[in-house]
Amino acid sequence: MLYHVRMDVLIPTDMDADKVNELKATEKALSQKLQEQGKWRHIWRLAGEYSNFSIFDVESNEELHDIMMSLPLYPYMKVEVTPLLRHPSSIRDDDS
Amino acid sequence: MLYHVRMDVLIPTDMDADKVNELKATEKALSQKLQEQGKWRHIWRLAGEYSNFSIFDVESNEELHDIMMSLPLYPYMKVEVTPLLRHPSSIRDDDS
Amino acid sequence: MLYHVRMDVLIPTDMDADKVNELKATEKALSQKLQEQGKWRHIWRLAGEYSNFSIFDVESNEELHDIMMSLPLYPYMKVEVTPLLRHPSSIRDDDS
Amino acid sequence: MLYHVRMDVLIPTDMDADKVNELKATEKALSQKLQEQGKWRHIWRLAGEYSNFSIFDVESNEELHDIMMSLPLYPYMKVEVTPLLRHPSSIRDDDS
Amino acid sequence: MLYHVRMDVLIPTDMDADKVNELKATEKALSQKLQEQGKWRHIWRLAGEYSNFSIFDVESNEELHDIMMSLPLYPYMKVEVTPLLRHPSSIRDDDS
Amino acid sequence: MLYHVRMDVLIPTDMDADKVNELKATEKALSQKLQEQGKWRHIWRLAGEYSNFSIFDVESNEELHDIMMSLPLYPYMKVEVTPLLRHPSSIRDDDS
Amino acid sequence: MLYHVRMDVLIPTDMDADKVNELKATEKALSQKLQEQGKWRHIWRLAGEYSNFSIFDVESNEELHDIMMSLPLYPYMKVEVTPLLRHPSSIRDDDS
Amino acid sequence: MLYHVRMDVLIPTDMDADKVNELKATEKALSQKLQEQGKWRHIWRLAGEYSNFSIFDVESNEELHDIMMSLPLYPYMKVEVTPLLRHPSSIRDDDS
Amino acid sequence: MLYHVRMDVLIPTDMDADKVNELKATEKALSQKLQEQGKWRHIWRLAGEYSNFSIFDVESNEELHDIMMSLPLYPYMKVEVTPLLRHPSSIRDDDS
Amino acid sequence: MLYHVRMDVLIPTDMDADKVNELKATEKALSQKLQEQGKWRHIWRLAGEYSNFSIFDVESNEELHDIMMSLPLYPYMKVEVTPLLRHPSSIRDDDS
Numbered sequence: 001m002l003y004h005v006r007m008d009v010l011i012p013t014d015m016d017a018d019k020v021n022e023l024k025a026t027e028k029a030l031s032q033k034l035q036e037q038g039k040w041r042h043i044w045r046l047a048g049e050y051s052n053f054s055i056f057d058v059e060s061n062e063e064l065h066d067i068m069m070s071l072p073l074y075p076y077m078k079v080e081v082t083p084l085l086r087h088p089s090s091i092r093d094d095d096s
Numbered sequence: 097m098l099y100h101v102r103m104d105v106l107i108p109t110d111m112d113a114d115k116v117n118e119l120k121a122t123e124k125a126l127s128q129k130l131q132e133q134g135k136w137r138h139i140w141r142l143a144g145e146y147s148n149f150s151i152f153d154v155e156s157n158e159e160l161h162d163i164m165m166s167l168p169l170y171p172y173m174k175v176e177v178t179p180l181l182r183h184p185s186s187i188r189d190d191d192s
Numbered sequence: 193m194l195y196h197v198r199m200d201v202l203i204p205t206d207m208d209a210d211k212v213n214e215l216k217a218t219e220k221a222l223s224q225k226l227q228e229q230g231k232w233r234h235i236w237r238l239a240g241e242y243s244n245f246s247i248f249d250v251e252s253n254e255e256l257h258d259i260m261m262s263l264p265l266y267p268y269m270k271v272e273v274t275p276l277l278r279h280p281s282s283i284r285d286d287d288s
Numbered sequence: 289m290l291y292h293v294r295m296d297v298l299i300p301t302d303m304d305a306d307k308v309n310e311l312k313a314t315e316k317a318l319s320q321k322l323q324e325q326g327k328w329r330h331i332w333r334l335a336g337e338y339s340n341f342s343i344f345d346v347e348s349n350e351e352l353h354d355i356m357m358s359l360p361l362y363p364y365m366k367v368e369v370t371p372l373l374r375h376p377s378s379i380r381d382d383d384s
Numbered sequence: 385m386l387y388h389v390r391m392d393v394l395i396p397t398d399m400d401a402d403k404v405n406e407l408k409a410t411e412k413a414l415s416q417k418l419q420e421q422g423k424w425r426h427i428w429r430l431a432g433e434y435s436n437f438s439i440f441d442v443e444s445n446e447e448l449h450d451i452m453m454s455l456p457l458y459p460y461m462k463v464e465v466t467p468l469l470r471h472p473s474s475i476r477d478d479d480s
Numbered sequence: 481m482l483y484h485v486r487m488d489v490l491i492p493t494d495m496d497a498d499k500v501n502e503l504k505a506t507e508k509a510l511s512q513k514l515q516e517q518g519k520w521r522h523i524w525r526l527a528g529e530y531s532n533f534s535i536f537d538v539e540s541n542e543e544l545h546d547i548m549m550s551l552p553l554y555p556y557m558k559v560e561v562t563p564l565l566r567h568p569s570s571i572r573d574d575d576s
Numbered sequence: 577m578l579y580h581v582r583m584d585v586l587i588p589t590d591m592d593a594d595k596v597n598e599l600k601a602t603e604k605a606l607s608q609k610l611q612e613q614g615k616w617r618h619i620w621r622l623a624g625e626y627s628n629f630s631i632f633d634v635e636s637n638e639e640l641h642d643i644m645m646s647l648p649l650y651p652y653m654k655v656e657v658t659p660l661l662r663h664p665s666s667i668r669d670d671d672s
Numbered sequence: 673m674l675y676h677v678r679m680d681v682l683i684p685t686d687m688d689a690d691k692v693n694e695l696k697a698t699e700k701a702l703s704q705k706l707q708e709q710g711k712w713r714h715i716w717r718l719a720g721e722y723s724n725f726s727i728f729d730v731e732s733n734e735e736l737h738d739i740m741m742s743l744p745l746y747p748y749m750k751v752e753v754t755p756l757l758r759h760p761s762s763i764r765d766d767d768s
Numbered sequence: 769m770l771y772h773v774r775m776d777v778l779i780p781t782d783m784d785a786d787k788v789n790e791l792k793a794t795e796k797a798l799s800q801k802l803q804e805q806g807k808w809r810h811i812w813r814l815a816g817e818y819s820n821f822s823i824f825d826v827e828s829n830e831e832l833h834d835i836m837m838s839l840p841l842y843p844y845m846k847v848e849v850t851p852l853l854r855h856p857s858s859i860r861d862d863d864s
Numbered sequence: 865m866l867y868h869v870r871m872d873v874l875i876p877t878d879m880d881a882d883k884v885n886e887l888k889a890t891e892k893a894l895s896q897k898l899q900e901q902g903k904w905r906h907i908w909r910l911a912g913e914y915s916n917f918s919i920f921d922v923e924s925n926e927e928l929h930d931i932m933m934s935l936p937l938y939p940y941m942k943v944e945v946t947p948l949l950r951h952p953s954s955i956r957d958d959d960s
Contacts, residue, residue, distance in 0.1 A: 001252055001253055002140060002253070003253075003275070003335075003336075004140065004142075004149050005336060012301070012302075013876070013939045013940060014876075027185070028184070028185045031185040032185055032187050035185075035186070035187045035188070036187065042138075042151075042186075042188070042191055043183040043185055043186050043191070044098060044100065044151075044180040044181070044182070044183055044186075044191065045180065045181050045182065045183040045184070045929060046100075046178055046179075046180060046945075047178075047179040047180060047181055047867075047925040047926075047928050047929045047932075047945050048179075048867075048869060048928055048929055048932040048943050048945040049943055049945070052183055053100050053149075053178070053180065055138075055140075060193050060277070061193055061194070061195075061275040061276060061277040061335040062277040062278070062335075064275070064335050064336055065277050065333060065335045065336055068335075068336040068337075075301045076301060079336050079337055081274075081275060081334075081335050081336040081337070082142055082143075082149070082273075083142075083143040083144075083195070083253040083256070083273060083275050084140040084141065084142060084143065084149065084253060085140070085141050085143055085252070085253040085254040085257050086140070086141065086254070087139040087140055087141040087148055088124070088141070089123070089124045089127040089128055089131075089139060090131070090138075090139050090140070091128050091131045091132065092131070092138070095138055095139070095140065097924055097925055098925070099815075099816075099925075099947070101816060108781070108782075109204070109267045109268060110204075141257060142273075143195075143253040143254075143256050143257045143260075143273050144195075144197060144256055144257055144260040144271050144273040145260075145271055145273070156865055156949070157815040157865055157866070157867075157947040157948060157949045158815075158949040158950070160815050160816055160947070161813060161815045161816055161949050164815075164816040164817075171781045172781060175816050175817055177814075177815055177816040177817070177946075177947060178945075179867070179925040179928070179945060179947050180925060181924070181925040181926040181929050182926070194332060196332065196334075196341050205396070205459045205460060206396075219377070220376070220377045223377040224377055224379050227377075227378070227379045227380070228379065234330075234343075234378075234380070234383055235375040235377060235378050235383070236290060236292065236343075236372040236373070236374070236375055236378075236383065237372065237373050237374065237375040237376070237449060238292075238370055238371075238372060238465075239370075239371040239372065239373055239387075239445040239446075239448050239449045239452075239465050240371075240387075240389060240448055240449055240452040240463050240465040241452075241463055241465070244375055245292050245341075245370070245372065247330075247332075274334055274335075274341070275334075275335040275336075276332040276333065276334060276335065276341065277332070277333050277335055278332070278333065279331040279332055279333040279340055280316070280333070281315070281316045281319040281320055281323075281331060282323070282330075282331050282332070283320050283323045283324065284323070284330070287330055287331070287332065289444050289445055290445070291445075291467070291527075291528075293528060300493070300494075348385050348469070349385055349386070349387075349467040349468060349469040349527040350469040350470070350527075352467070352527050352528055353469050353525060353527045353528055356527075356528040356529075363493045364493060367528050367529055369466075369467060369526075369527050369528040369529065370465075371387070371445040371448070371465060371467050372445060373444070373445045373446040373449050374446070386524060388524065388526075388533050397588070397651045397652060398588075411569070412568070412569045415569040416569055416571050419569075419570070419571045419572070420571065426522075426535075426570075426572070426575055427567040427569055427570050427575070428482060428484065428535075428564040428565070428566070428567055428570075428575065429564065429565050429566065429567040429568070429641060430484075430562055430563075430564060430657075431562075431563040431564065431565055431579075431637040431638075431640050431641045431644075431657050432563075432579075432581060432640055432641055432644040432655050432657040433655055433657070436567055437484050437533075437562070437564065439522075439524075466526055466527075466533070467526075467527040467528075468524040468525065468526060468527065468533065469524070469525050469527055470524070470525065471523040471524055471525040471532055472508070472525070473507070473508045473511040473512055473515075473523060474515070474522075474523050474524070475512050475515045475516065476515070476522070479522055479523070479524065481636055481637055482637070483637075483659070483719075483720075485720060492685070492686075540577050540661070541577055541578070541579075541659040541660060541661045541719040542661040542662070542719075544659070544719050544720055545661050545717060545719045545720055548719075548720040548721075555685045556685060559720050559721055561658075561659060561718075561719050561720040561721070562657075563579070563637040563640070563657060563659050564637060565636070565637045565638040565641050566638070578716060580716065580718075580725050589780070589843045589844060590780075603761070604760070604761045607761040608761055608763050611761075611762070611763045611764070612763065618714075618727075618762075618764070618767055619759040619761060619762050619767070620674060620676065620727075620756040620757070620758070620759055620762075620767065621756065621757050621758065621759040621760070621833060622676075622754055622755075622756060622849075623754075623755040623756065623757055623771075623829040623830075623832050623833045623836075623849050624755075624771075624773060624832055624833055624836040624847050624849040625836075625847055625849070628759055629676050629725075629754070629756065631714075631716075658718055658719075658725070659718075659719040659720075660716040660717065660718060660719065660725065661716070661717050661719055662716070662717065663715040663716055663717040663724055664700070664717070665699075665700045665703040665704055665707075665715060666707070666714075666715050666716075667704050667707045667708065668707070668714070671714055671715070671716065673828055673829055674829070675829075675851070675911075675912075677912060684877070684878075732769055732853070733769055733770070733771075733851040733852060733853045733911040734853040734854070734911075736851070736911050736912055737853050737909060737911045737912055740911075740912040740913075747877045748877060751912050751913055753850075753851060753910075753911050753912040753913070754849075755771070755829040755832070755849060755851050756829060757828070757829045757830040757833050758830070770908060772908065772910075772917050795953070796952070796953045799953040800953055800955050803953075803954070803955045803956070804955065810906075810919075810954075810956070810959055811951040811953055811954050811959070812866060812868065812919075812948040812949070812950070812951055812954075812959065813948065813949050813950065813951040813952070814868075814946055814947075814948060815946075815947040815948065815949055816947075820951055821868050821917075821946070821948065823906075823908075850910055850911075850917070851910075851911040851912075852908040852909065852910060852911065852917065853908070853909050853911055854908070854909065855907040855908055855909040855916055856892070856909070857891075857892045857895040857896055857899075857907060858899070858906075858907050858908070859896050859899045859900065860899070860906070863906055863907070863908065
C-alpha cells in the first residue's frame with residue numbers, strides 16, 4: 001500500500017557537526033536499505049529546501065509508522081503523511 | 097526534469113452531469129497520452145479526496161505549464177507545483 | 193486497518209429541501225450498513241458543528257477511498273484523512 | 289460525555305534521555321490506569337507522527353481538564369479539544 | 385457546564401430582505417427564551433463584526449449541539465466551540 | 481466597556497520551578513484583586529489547555545493595556561484582544 | 577478612544593454597475609461626514625488593493641460598531657478591528 | 673510617501689534586564705527623533721500586545737528600510753510593511 | 769521605485785467566453801503599453817498557475833495603485849504588494 | 865530557466881557578531897560571483913524585512929538546489945521556490 005510522506009528536516013544550527021554528519025550517514029544507510037527492500041519506493045529532494053517527498057510501499061499504517069520512528073533524523077523532522085491509492089487514470093502497473 | 101504537482105479538483109456541485117463526465121473523460125484521455133509519452137510519470141489518488149499527487153518529467157517550467165493549462169479540468173483545480181531533483185540517498189536510477 | 197476521517201458538511205443554503213432530506217436519508221442508510229459490516233467503526237458528531245469524526249476499519253487505502261466516494265453527501269464535504277495505528281499505551285484489544 | 293483530543297508531543301531534542309524515558313513510562317502507566325477506569329476510552333497513534341487522537345468519556349469539562357493537566361508529558365504537548373456527542377447515524381450503543 | 389461559542393454570521397448579500405428580517409427576529413426570540421432559561425448565559429457582540437461570543441450553561445455536549453442546531457441563523461454561521469471550566473483564580477461563585 | 485481577551489500561557493519547560501510557582505501566585509493574587517475591583521469581570525479556563533478567556537470591564541483601551549502589561553505572566557503569554565459591546569438580543573442588564 | 581480598522585471590500589463582480597456606484601457614493605458621503613465630525617480620524621488606501629486602514633476616534637466600542645454597521649458597503653466587507661492606545665514613545669499630542 | 677508598518681516585539685524572556693531597558697531607551701530616543709523629523713508620522717500601541725502600528729512618511733522604500741534597520745529593537749521584531757496612498761474619501765489634507 | 773506584485777487571477781468558470789477573451793486581450797494590450805513605458809519592468813508566469821509575479825518601477829505608491837486599478841482583470845484578482853529596494857549585494861545597476 | 869525564490873533570513877540574536885559578519889561577507893561574495901555568472905539574475909530587498917526576492921536563471925532544478933545549499937546563510941533561511949516561465953504578455957526578450 002502506498003503512502004506519500006513530506007519530511008522537512010530542521011537540524012538545530014548549533015548542533016555539533018560530527019553528530020550531524022553521523023546522523024545523516026546513518027539516515028542515508030537506513031533509507032537505502034529500505035529502498036532495496038522496496039519499502040521506500042521513491043524519494044525526491046525539494047529544490048532549494050532541506051525536505052523530501054517520499055512514496056512508501058508498505059503493508060500497513062503500522063509498518064509506515066515503525067519505519068518513520070526508526071529514522072535517525074526523525075526527532076528533527078516535521079512530517080506530513082497522506083495515504084495514496086492507484087489513480088483511475090494511471091497507466092502504470094507499478095504505481096499501486 | 098521532475099516536478100511534484102498537487103491538484104485539488106473542485107467541480108461546482110450544480111454543474112450539468114453530462115458536461116462533468118465529458119470533462120473527466122477528456123481529462124483521462126489526455127492524462128494517459130501524456131503518461132505514455134513519459135511526461136506524466138506518476139499519478140496517485142489521495143485516499144478520501146478528489147485530489148492527486150503527480151510527478152511530471154518534462155524539459156522545462158514552460159512545458160509543465162503548457163501541460164497544466166491543457167488539462168480540461170484545469171479551470172476547476174487548485175494547483176501546487178514543487179520542483180524536484182534526485183535525492184542524494186536515492187538508489188533508483190529512474191528517479192531523476 | 194484504521195483511519196481517522198474528519199468530514200465537514202457544507203450543503204448550499206439554497207438547495208431544495210426535499211433533495212437535502214433525500215441526500216441525508218441515503219447517507220444515513222449507507223453509513224449504518226457500513227457500520228453493520230464493521231467498516232465504519234465509530235462516528236461521532238462535533239458539538240455545535242455539522243461535522244463528524246469517524247474511525248474506519250478497512251483493508252486498504254483503496255477501500256477507504258471507495259467508501260468515501262460512495263457517500264451521497266461526499267460532493268458537499270471537506271474531508272481530512274489521517275491513517276492510524278494501535279497506540280503502544282492502548283489496553284483495548286479492539287482498537288487496532 | 290465524550291471529548292476528542294489531539295495531542296502532539298514535542299519533546300526538546302536535547303532533553304536527557306533518562307528523563308524522557310521516565311516521563312514516557314509514567315505517562316503510559318497513568319494512561320493505562322485511566323483506560324481501565326473507562327475515562328480514556330480510545331487512544332490511537334497517528335501514523336508517522338509523535339501524536340495521538342484520544343476519546344475521553346468523562347463527567348464534565350473539569351474532569352477532562354484535570355486529566356490532561358495530570359499527564360506527565362502535558363508540558364510538552366500541543367492540545368486540541370473537541371466536545372463530541374452521539375451521531376444520529378451511529379448504530380453502536382457504546383459510542384455516546 | 386460552560387461552553388464558549390464564537391458565531392460568525394454570513395448571510396448572502398442577495399437574500400430577500402424580508403426573509404433576513406424574519407430569520408433575525410426568530411433568532412432573537414429563541415435566544416432570549418434560552419437566556420431566560422439560563423441556558424444562554426452571556427452573549428456579546430464583537431465590535432465592528434456581525435459575530436458574537438456566547439457562553440452557554442448546559443448539561444452536556446448534546447444539549448449545546450441541539451441548541452445550536454435549533455438556531456434559525458445556524459445555516460449561515462461559522463461556529464467555533466470551546467469547552468470551559470471554572471478558572472482556579474476566579475472569585476465569582478456564578479462563573480462555573 | 482467590555483473586552484474579550486484570550487491568553488495562552490507558554491512557560492518555558494526548563495524554567496526553575498520555584499520561579500514558576502511564584503509567578504503563578506502573584507498572577508493569581510493580582511487577578512483576584514482586579515476581579516474584586518470589577519475590572520476583571522470573568523475568567524474561564526479552556527478545558528485541556530493552559531489558556532483562559534477573560535472579559536474585562538474597564539474605562540478604556542489604555543486601562544486594558546495597563547492591566548495586561550501588569551500581569552506577571554504577561555511575558556509568557558500570547559494575547560488576543562477583541563472589543564465587545566452589548567448584544568441586541570441580550571436580556572441581561574449586567575452584560576454591558 | 578482610538579481603533580484601527582482594516583476593511584477589505586469584496587463587491588460581487590456580477591453586481592449591477594449603477595448599484596455599485598450608488599453604494600460607493602453614499603459610502604463616501606457618510607465617511608466624509610464622519611471625518612468632519614472627527615470620528616473617522618484617518619483613512620488610507622492600501623496600494624494595489626480595494627482595502628483601507630482607518631483610525632477611528634470614538635467614545636466606545638458601541639459607537640465604533642454602530643458606525644461600521646451604518647456603512648453602505650459593510651455587507652461586502654471583511655473587517656478587522658484592533659483597539660489602540662497612545663504609544664509611550666509618541667511625541668504627538670493629537671495621537672490619543 | 674506613506675507606509676503602514678506593524679511591529680510585533682518578541683524579546684527573549686531570559687535576556688538581561690539592563691540590556692532590555694537600554695535597548696528600549698535607545699529605541700524610544702531614535703523613534704522620537706524620527707517623529708520630530710516628520711518621518712515617523714504616527715505610532716500607536718495595540719491594546720494588550722507588545723506591538724505597534726506606525727505610519728511612516730518617507731521619500732522611498734529605501735528610506736523606510738534604512739529606518740527599520742536602524743531600530744535597536746529590530747532584531748527582536750516581526751515586521752509587516754504595507755504601502756499606503758491617499759484615500760479618495762479622505763478629507764484631510766495632511767493624510768498623504 | 770520598485771514594487772513586487774503577485775497577481776492570482778480567478779475568473780468565474782461560468783463567465784461568457786467572449787467576455788473573458790476580450791478582458792484578456794485588453795489586459796495584455798495595457799500591460800504591454802506599461803512595459804514599453806518602463807512602468808511594468810518584469811512580468812513572469814508561475815508554472816502551473818494562472819498567476820504572475822511582476823516588478824513595477826513607478827514614482828510612488830499612488831502610481832502603482834492607479835496602474836493596478838486600471839487593469840481590466842483587476843476585479844478577478846487577488847493581489848499582494850511588496851515594496852522593494854536595491855539589495856546591498858546586487859551588482860546590477862538596473863535593479864533599483 | 866527561471867526560478868523565483870523568497871529567502872527570509874533568521875539569524876539567532878545571540879550569535880557571535882564576528883561570525884555573523886563573516887557569514888554575511890561570504891554570502892555577499894558568493895552571491896555576486898553567481899550574479900556575474902548570470903545565474904543569480906536579480907536580487908531585491910524587501911523594504912523593512914531581512915528578506916529578499918531573487919530570480920535565478922539556471923539549467924535545472926538541481927542547479928538551483930546546489931546554489932541554495934552552497935549559501936553560507938542557508939541554515940538560517942526559510943526558503944520558498946516558485947518555478948517561472950515567460951509570460952505571454954512580456955515584451956522583454958531577456959525575461960525568459
